[in-house]
Amino acid sequence: MAAYIWVVVACLSTLKCLLIPSYRSTDFEVHRNWLAITHSLPISKWYFEDTSEWTLDYPPFFAWFEYLLSQIAVLFDPEMLKVNNLGYASSATILFQRLSVIVTDLVLAYAVKEFCLTLPKPREDGVRGWSQPGFTLSILLVANFGLLIIDHIHFQYNGFLFGLMLLSITRICQDRTLEGAFWFAVLLNFKHIYIYVAPAYFVYLLRTYCFTASNKNGGVKWTSFSPVRFLCLGVLVISVCALSFGPFIAMDQLPQVLSRLFPFKRGLCHAYWAPNFWALYNVADKALTVVGVKTGVVSGDVLKHKASMTAGLVQEFEHTVLPSVPPIATFALTGLTMLPSLLHLWRYPGGPKGFIRSITLCAFSSFIFGWHVHEKAVLLMIVPLSLLAVQSFKDAQVFLLLSTVGHFSLFPLLFTPAETPIKVCLMIAYTSFCFVSMDSCYRPINYTFSLPHLPLLNPIDTMYIVGLVPLYVYCDIIHPILGLSQTLAFLPLLLMSVYCSVGVIYSWLRLYWTTLKRGGTKVEHSKQE
Numbered sequence: 001m002a003a004y005i006w007v008v009v010a011c012l013s014t015l016k017c018l019l020i021p022s023y024r025s026t027d028f029e030v031h032r033n034w035l036a037i038t039h040s041l042p043i044s045k046w047y048f049e050d051t052s053e054w055t056l057d058y059p060p061f062f063a064w065f066e067y068l069l070s071q072i073a074v075l076f077d078p079e080m081l082k083v084n085n086l087g088y089a090s091s092a093t094i095l096f097q098r099l100s101v102i103v104t105d106l107v108l109a110y111a112v113k114e115f116c117l118t119l120p121k122p123r124e125d126g127v128r129g130w131s132q133p134g135f136t137l138s139i140l141l142v143a144n145f146g147l148l149i150i151d152h153i154h155f156q157y158n159g160f161l162f163g164l165m166l167l168s169i170t171r172i173c174q175d176r177t178l179e180g181a182f183w184f185a186v187l188l189n190f191k192h193i194y195i196y197v198a199p200a201y202f203v204y205l206l207r208t209y210c211f212t213a214s215n216k217n218g219g220v221k222w223t224s225f226s227p228v229r230f231l232c233l234g235v236l237v238i239s240v241c242a243l244s245f246g247p248f249i250a251m252d253q254l255p256q257v258l259s260r261l262f263p264f265k266r267g268l269c270h271a272y273w274a275p276n277f278w279a280l281y282n283v284a285d286k287a288l289t290v291v292g293v294k295t296g297v298v299s300g301d302v303l304k305h306k307a308s309m310t311a312g313l314v315q316e317f318e319h320t321v322l323p324s325v326p327p328i329a330t331f332a333l334t335g336l337t338m339l340p341s342l343l344h345l346w347r348y349p350g351g352p353k354g355f356i357r358s359i360t361l362c363a364f365s366s367f368i369f370g371w372h373v374h375e376k377a378v379l380l381m382i383v384p385l386s387l388l389a390v391q392s393f394k395d396a397q398v399f400l401l402l403s404t405v406g407h408f409s410l411f412p413l414l415f416t417p418a419e420t421p422i423k424v425c426l427m428i429a430y431t432s433f434c435f436v437s438m439d440s441c442y443r444p445i446n447y448t449f450s451l452p453h454l455p456l457l458n459p460i461d462t463m464y465i466v467g468l469v470p471l472y473v474y475c476d477i478i479h480p481i482l483g484l485s486q487t488l489a490f491l492p493l494l495l496m497s498v499y500c501s502v503g504v505i506y507s508w509l510r511l512y513w514t515t516l517k518r519g520g521t522k523v524e525h526s527k528q529e
Contacts, residue, residue, distance in 0.1 A: 039070035107163030196366035275500035405503035
């Protein structure tokens, strides 16, 4: 099993090397600046430095990660490590930063290999390789379309971070609970966005590790609570956080660090709206405003005094007709929509699959209702759902829908003409593999429909997926030809965000429905560690 994973990694690494000269987003300069900050300045100034607008706003472990990279970067080009060299991008700098992402992706490859070992052994009946769960999953994760374009074109380190997440999940699946908790605590101190899935970790570990027995009905046996296990988990997590934040607490800089990690002045939505509930909310407000102005219910002057939500800028704005949304409202909605999945996880842990399903639902809730959500966060649902897709027909159906629409929603990140053929071809190749491999895995299951349909999907889902094609044609071809790029510049982004949000929300509701319908199974408690 391990052999073919490394073959896939080698082939993909070659492809990633070919992408080195491709388009780079501002995130490239963000990480170059962080290299310079951590290399050139003492730790006491890391979270105060603001020469560049791209200030350090990740947790301390990621800052130390940049520091370690900078020790190698100096061998490529010392000039990239000067704080005042804003926008510096020499050939050596580009080469180093691109290679750093490719090399750290090995963490993801290792985690995928480890998780594949927890899957049922491959069948030995001569069937094609992609009908085997391990082979299929390795391609779904290591060759994930979103990770390819975000990390190796747009530029980020998501592969490395998802590797830590998958390693944490794998260790818990292997009944190595404390090790799994350790890696998740480490992950949180690398990038705090993963705090969105922390409730699933807390509930599952408390239910299956700290409570050591169940009653006859499958519910928790309250007298089985183990203070020792609870203390072990608490000490482990606190120790990791103390190692991360300790130096800044000692320097009385914790408030400054937290202000960088949790800024709330960026507005409800990102410049390009993530395909979530707030995209629909914004469009509804815009439509009601237009109707209101034309009918005289809303004064046209009110628009002159409010920031436009369709300006394509990161800014705070107020809605015109519908109530404006404060951060606390998004937190409340996120928490409330997570609650049913967490209660179900508590009552029916269902082993690792129930845990992974709850992680995915928590990620869904945070993406759909969170504050200032980036479109790239859709990978928080797609990656864990991949683990379930190779093990459950129902989950595979949701995965095919979500991965297709979710990855399509990332297209606006690569807006340069040179990258258009790359993103289209990679998207077609990856999506085709998803459908073919899932169809091969679940072919014995009878899911035929009277109307034409894509593998595993019903005709309605198929029509929705096919609708992505004319949407793309309009946004990338027809809209510019009609000369609307200046007067209605934000329209293509709006259409893509709204259309994709329907698919994302539908996938969330469908996964929720199948999760809550599942009967409880006996709790699988961890062995004493």
